[in-house]
Amino acid sequence: MSASAFLEIFDVSKSYGTSKAVDSVSLQVQEGEFVSFLGPSGSGKTTTLQMIAGFVQPDAGTIRLGNRDLTTVPPHKRDIGIVFQNYALFPHLTVAQNVAFPLKMRRVAASEIKARVSRALERVRLADFADRKPTTLSGGQQQRVALARAFVFEPRVLLMDEPLGALDKKLREGLQYEITEITHSLGITTIYVTHDQDEALAMSDRIAIYNDGAIEQIGTGRDLYEKPASLFVATFMGDSNVIPGSLVGTDGAIATAVGQLDGRPAPSVAGSGDGVDACLLVRPENIALVAPAKGGVGVECTVESIVYLGASQRVRVTVPGLGPLTVAQDPSEGLADLHPGQRVRATWRPTDAVTLLGSPKARDRTPAHV
Amino acid sequence: MTRWSKVPLVAVAALVGLFLALPTFVLVPLSFTDERTLRFPPDSYSVRWYRNFFESPQWLDAAAHSLAVGLSTAALSTVLGVPIAMSLARSRHRLLPLVNVLVIGPALVPPVIVAIGMFGVLAELDLNRSFPGLVAAHTVLALPVVVIAVLASARTLDVTVERAAASLGASPVRVFVHTVLPAIAPGVVIGALYGFVTSWDELVVSLFITGPTYQTLPVQMWNQVRNTADPTAVAVSTMLITLSTIVLVTAYLVTRARSDRKRRPL
Ligand SMILES: Nc1ncnc2c1ncn2[C@@H]1O[C@H](COP(=O)(O)OP(=O)(O)OP(=O)(O)O)[C@@H](O)[C@H]1O
Ligand SMILES: [Mg+2]
Numbered sequence: 001m002s003a004s005a006f007l008e009i010f011d012v013s014k015s016y017g018t019s020k021a022v023d024s025v026s027l028q029v030q031e032g033e034f035v036s037f038l039g040p041s042g043s044g045k046t047t048t049l050q051m052i053a054g055f056v057q058p059d060a061g062t063i064r065l066g067n068r069d070l071t072t073v074p075p076h077k078r079d080i081g082i083v084f085q086n087y088a089l090f091p092h093l094t095v096a097q098n099v100a101f102p103l104k105m106r107r108v109a110a111s112e113i114k115a116r117v118s119r120a121l122e123r124v125r126l127a128d129f130a131d132r133k134p135t136t137l138s139g140g141q142q143q144r145v146a147l148a149r150a151f152v153f154e155p156r157v158l159l160m161d162e163p164l165g166a167l168d169k170k171l172r173e174g175l176q177y178e179i180t181e182i183t184h185s186l187g188i189t190t191i192y193v194t195h196d197q198d199e200a201l202a203m204s205d206r207i208a209i210y211n212d213g214a215i216e217q218i219g220t221g222r223d224l225y226e227k228p229a230s231l232f233v234a235t236f237m238g239d240s241n242v243i244p245g246s247l248v249g250t251d252g253a254i255a256t257a258v259g260q261l262d263g264r265p266a267p268s269v270a271g272s273g274d275g276v277d278a279c280l281l282v283r284p285e286n287i288a289l290v291a292p293a294k295g296g297v298g299v300e301c302t303v304e305s306i307v308y309l310g311a312s313q314r315v316r317v318t319v320p321g322l323g324p325l326t327v328a329q330d331p332s333e334g335l336a337d338l339h340p341g342q343r344v345r346a347t348w349r350p351t352d353a354v355t356l357l358g359s360p361k362a363r364d365r366t367p368a369h370v
Numbered sequence: 371m372t373r374w375s376k377v378p379l380v381a382v383a384a385l386v387g388l389f390l391a392l393p394t395f396v397l398v399p400l401s402f403t404d405e406r407t408l409r410f411p412p413d414s415y416s417v418r419w420y421r422n423f424f425e426s427p428q429w430l431d432a433a434a435h436s437l438a439v440g441l442s443t444a445a446l447s448t449v450l451g452v453p454i455a456m457s458l459a460r461s462r463h464r465l466l467p468l469v470n471v472l473v474i475g476p477a478l479v480p481p482v483i484v485a486i487g488m489f490g491v492l493a494e495l496d497l498n499r500s501f502p503g504l505v506a507a508h509t510v511l512a513l514p515v516v517v518i519a520v521l522a523s524a525r526t527l528d529v530t531v532e533r534a535a536a537s538l539g540a541s542p543v544r545v546f547v548h549t550v551l552p553a554i555a556p557g558v559v560i561g562a563l564y565g566f567v568t569s570w571d572e573l574v575v576s577l578f579i580t581g582p583t584y585q586t587l588p589v590q591m592w593n594q595v596r597n598t599a600d601p602t603a604v605a606v607s608t609m610l611i612t613l614s615t616i617v618l619v620t621a622y623l624v625t626r627a628r629s630d631r632k633r634r635p636l
Contacts (some may be wrong), residue, residue: 055533075536076545088534092552101548105539149538159537 006031039210062178081150102153263353286352298347371549443569451516459524477514516561523557
């Protein structure tokens with residue numbers, strides 16, 4: 001893989017004072033790939049992006065693009081387009097002049113500039129706004145100008161730092177589609193920073209989950225959701241039930257307050273011994289509620305509340321000695337006449353449970369999705 | 371505010387305006403007097419005192435000196451003031467507050483103190499009564515004005531716009547020319563204009579460091595009015611007021627052009 005990687009970040013670090021903004025990040029991106037950086041505020045996403053763009057000098061590590069070492073190349077010679085959250089358009093230039101700027105800097109012939117600018121503006125549906133000043137456009141329109149300006153010179157990599165962060169939800173969804181449509185049809189390698197999990201899932205080939213200056217895990221959305229490598233990734237991506245306990249052997253079994261439970265061990269479990277803090281992750285949609293007499297992997301519990309959501313319903317149950325679990329189910333399936341106070345059994349297939357190292361209490365900082 | 375409650379405000383404003391403008395109403399007719407003494411209103415009118423100005427080598431020299439010193443001061447204080455203002459707006463170096471105090475300081479100190487200090491320093495360097503000495507002294511006075519004017523527009527500058535320009539292929543020089551300069555241009559123009567005006571009508575410091583061999587217009591006027599009180603000084607004043615008005619109107623138009631651009635119709 002590393003031989004063919006187009007953009008390669010190797011062991012890059014950056015500190016501000018005593019705090020490490022980025023701590024030995026490595027990443028390989030294939031040509032034409034769309035990779036998102038997703039993670040909590042202050043986890044080092046922007047700093048990584050700025051190092052790729054050349055605005056921040058890494059303390060250590062190398063960045064290579066198409067087999068050329070970029071580490072000491074100044075930003076204007078990197079051939080990397082960048083789109084910022086606040087648009088960063090040139091206020092004294094018209095929309096067309098903004099888009100023409102990178103071509104002018106490259107001394108492209110005037111006739112070609114004209115043709116390429118109008119093609120780019122058509123792509124972002126702004127052909128009618130060519131002679132307007134950017135400040136007379138709406139936020140979504142301004143960001144489309146910034147996008148056209150960033151891809152018109154066919155950069156080798158396109159970086160976007162929360163480009164839709166300032167726009168409202170409805171507009172965001174339309175633009176998400178528009179952006180991926182453009183980057184895919186032009187085959188531009190893209191790195192996209194976002195706070196929004198759904199956005200990352202909708203747009204990316206792969207997602208890098210950032211935590212504390214490091215990439216916790218990188219993979220497709222499905223990988224991250226179904227095979228999280230750490231408790232952080234598991235709880236950051238989607239809703240989850242976390243049952244705390246300690247390892248029994250290395251096959252994924254853990255001892256909990258309600259007895260031993262089995263799960264698929266995450267790779268990190270293999271190297272750990274008996275008694276280490278660990279927990280079992282079960283997604284709400286993988287739990288089924290059955291009559292208490294029925295067997296199967298699971299726990300006895302009492303129904304607390306039922307919230308009907310149309311296509312699904314969320315059932316909250318309490319497990320004595322363990323606490324609450326959330327169950328998402330199809331309202332038309334499962335036990336008929338489910339009601340609060342009812343004693344039931346929550347079961348799941350052992351392959352749907354993942355055993356992860358760590359204990360949820362040490363992870364108070366992670367967003368609670370349950 | 372209702373229509374009636376505005377009346378006192380308008381009245382006070384009108385009175386203050388009248389008070390400020392009154393000398394001008396006296397000065398302009400007086401400059402066209404045909405008499406040798408300053409009496410208002412004059413009995414007869416002529417342009418003889420204007421002619422006197424343009425025929426007197428002493429007056430013309432003083433005007434030429436003022437123009438040269440003013441333009442040089444404007445240029446020098448702009449060249450120094452723009453980078454200072456940019457770093458004050460940008461950098462977070464811990465010594466910058468000190469730079470700020472040093473640059474803005476002369477604007478807060480009474481002119482006489484600056485004048486005495488300047489006189490001492492320039493005497494040490496043997497630059498009193500010379501063109502370079504005067505430009506140096508006036509630049510010290512004009513620099514705060516330039517820095518404040520440029521700072522006002524530099525503060526509105528967005529670093530990400532510069533970064534965007536760099537990522538699009540602009541070298542540092544072109545980033546400055548294409549993004550920074552257009553944004554701070556109105557501030558630079560206003561700064562240079564005020565820098566010129568600061569030097570052009572500076573009297574106190576100039577009195578200390580000019581002499582009979584090298585005089586500026588304000589110093590020449592001061593000496594004339596004190597010694598002979600001949601109406602040439604009034605004619606010169608009228609011309610100076612005209613010039614200042616032109617400069618201020620230009621500055622106003624530049625400011626208005628800038629605020630027009632900032633407005634965002636949706
Ligand atoms: N110029 C700087 N000076 C000092 N500290 C900085 C600087 N830039 C970033 N940091 C710190 O580095 C850490 C990582 O910041 P970064 O901007 O990369 O986070 P982020 O993941 O982009 O966060 P967000 O989602 O809020 O944009 C933060 O703790 C931040 O305070
Ligand atoms: Mg950021």
